[in-house]
Amino acid sequence: xxGANHRTxxxxxxxxxxxxxxxxxxxxxxTARRFRAALSALGIAIGIATMIxxxxxxxxxxxxxxxxxxxxxxxxxxxxxxxxxPPVKLSTDAVARVARIGPVTSAAAVANTHTxxxxxxxxxxxxxxxxxxxxxxxxxxxxxxxxxxxxRFLDASTSRFPTVVLGYVAASRLGIDRLxxxxxPQVYIRQTWFTVIGILEPMPLAADIERSVLVGWxxxxxxxxxxxxxxxxxxxxxxxxxEDVRAVLAPTLYPELxxxxxxxxxxxxxxxxxxxxxxFSALLLGLAGVALLVGGIGxxxxxxxxxxxxxxxxxxxxxxxxxxxxxxxxxxxEAVALSALGGxxxxxxxxxxxxxxxxxxxxHVVIPSIAVLGGxxxxxxxxxxAGLYPSIRASRLTPTEALATT
Numbered sequence: 001x002x003g004a005n006h007r008t009x010x011x012x013x014x015x016x017x018x019x020x021x022x023x024x025x026x027x028x029x030x031t032a033r034r035f036r037a038a039l040s041a042l043g044i045a046i047g048i049a050t051m052i053x054x055x056x057x058x059x060x061x062x063x064x065x066x067x068x069x070x071x072x073x074x075x076x077x078x079x080x081x082x083x084x085x086p087p088v089k090l091s092t093d094a095v096a097r098v099a100r101i102g103p104v105t106s107a108a109a110v111a112n113t114h115t116x117x118x119x120x121x122x123x124x125x126x127x128x129x130x131x132x133x134x135x136x137x138x139x140x141x142x143x144x145x146x147x148x149x150x151x152r153f154l155d156a157s158t159s160r161f162p163t164v165v166l167g168y169v170a171a172s173r174l175g176i177d178r179l180x181x182x183x184x185p186q187v188y189i190r191q192t193w194f195t196v197i198g199i200l201e202p203m204p205l206a207a208d209i210e211r212s213v214l215v216g217w218x219x220x221x222x223x224x225x226x227x228x229x230x231x232x233x234x235x236x237x238x239x240x241x242x243e244d245v246r247a248v249l250a251p252t253l254y255p256e257l258x259x260x261x262x263x264x265x266x267x268x269x270x271x272x273x274x275x276x277x278x279x280f281s282a283l284l285l286g287l288a289g290v291a292l293l294v295g296g297i298g299x300x301x302x303x304x305x306x307x308x309x310x311x312x313x314x315x316x317x318x319x320x321x322x323x324x325x326x327x328x329x330x331x332x333x334e335a336v337a338l339s340a341l342g343g344x345x346x347x348x349x350x351x352x353x354x355x356x357x358x359x360x361x362x363x364h365v366v367i368p369s370i371a372v373l374g375g376x377x378x379x380x381x382x383x384x385x386a387g388l389y390p391s392i393r394a395s396r397l398t399p400t401e402a403l404a405t406t
C-alpha cells in the first residue's frame with residue numbers, strides 16, 4: 001500500500017518545463033495574436049528607435065563640433081626660446097627629443113634663416129616685403145592643420161632642392177596669387193633662385209606662417225647657410241596629457257636653463273571641448289533613459305491588457321494542470337520576446353534614420369555602440385520588468401475565477 005501511495009504522489013508531481021518549452025509557449029501567444037503582437041512590438045520599436053536617433057544625431061553633431069575644436073589646436077603646444085641677449089639656441093635634435101616624449105604624437109619645427117626674399121634679383125637687398133624665410137620640416141602642414149591652396153607642400157624630394165612654399169599673405173605681397181601650368185614663378189633668396197611649388201590657405205593657428213616663405217630643411221642648409229637649429233618647435237600630444245607634456249617640454253628642449261624656453265599654454269578651445277564632451281554625455285544619458293521609460297510603459301500596458309483579455313485561457317490552462325510557475329513563465333517570456341523583437345526593429349530603424357541625417361548634413365556617421373547595445377539590452381530588461389507584474393497577476397488567478405470571467 002505504501003508503494004502504491006508513493007507511485008501516486010510521483011505520478012501527480014508537477015511537470016517542470018525546459019527552456020525550449022517555455023520559449024515555445026511564450027512565442028505561441030505572439031504568433032496566435034500577430035496583429036496585436038506587431039502593435040506591441042511597434043511600441044517598443046518606436047521607443048528604441050527614438051533612443052538611437054536622439055543619441056545618434058547629437059553624437060554625430062558632437063563629433064562635428066569636436067572636430068572643429070580640434071582644428072583650433074586643442075592638442076598642440078608651441079615652444080620657442082624666450083627673448084634674451086644672447087638668445088638661446090635649441091639643439092639640432094630638438095624635434096627628435098620632443099618626439100620621444102611619451103604622450104607626444106608628432107613634432108615639427110621651423111627656423112628663421114635670417115635671409116631676405118625678393119621678387120627679383122634687381123630689387124633692393126633690404127626690400128624683404130616684411131616676410132620671413134623659414135626652414136621647415138616636411139610635416140609642418142599636418143602639424144598646424146593647414147592646407148594647400150595651390151600646388152603642393154614640401155616633401156622628402158622637394159625639400160632638398162631650391163623650392164619654396166608661400167604663406168597666404170606672403171604670396172599676396174610677392175604678387176604670386178596663383179600657380180599656372182607652364183609658368184613657374186620664382187623668388188630670389190640669398191643669391192639663389194627658388195621655384196615656388198605651393199601656396200598655402202590662411203592658417204589661423206599660425207599667423208606667422210602666413211607671412212613666411214617656407215624652404216626645405218636640407219635646402220636651407222645647402223643654399224642659405226642654415227645651421228640646423230630650430231627656432232620654434234610644435235608638439236602635438238594626447239589631449240588628456242597635454243598639461244603633463246607642457247610641464248616637461250622646456251626641460252626637454254633646453255635642460256641647462258628650462259626657464260629660457262617659453263611654452264604656450266593649452267588652447268582655450270581644449271577647455272571648451274572638454275566641457276562639450278561632459279555636457280553631451282549627460283544629455284545623451286538623459287535622452288536614452290526617457291526613451292527606454294516610454295517603451296517600457298508601452299510594453300507593461302500591452303501585457304497588462306493581454307492578461308485581462310486572456311483570463312479564460314489562463315483558467316483553462318490552470319484547470320488542465322498548469323502551475324502558477326508555468327503561467328508566470330509564459331507571460332514573462334512573451335513580454336521579453338516582444339521587447340526583444342521591438343528592440344531589434346527599433347535599433348535598425350533608429351540607426352538608419354541617424355545615419356541618413358548625418359549623411360545629409362555631410363557629417364561623419366557616429367552611432368554610439370553603447371546606444372545600440374544598450375538599446376537591445378535595455379529592451380530585454382524593460383520587457384522583463386514590464387512583464388513581471390502582469391505575469392504574477394496572471395499566475396494568481398484561480399481556475400474557477402478565470403473561467404467564470406465573461
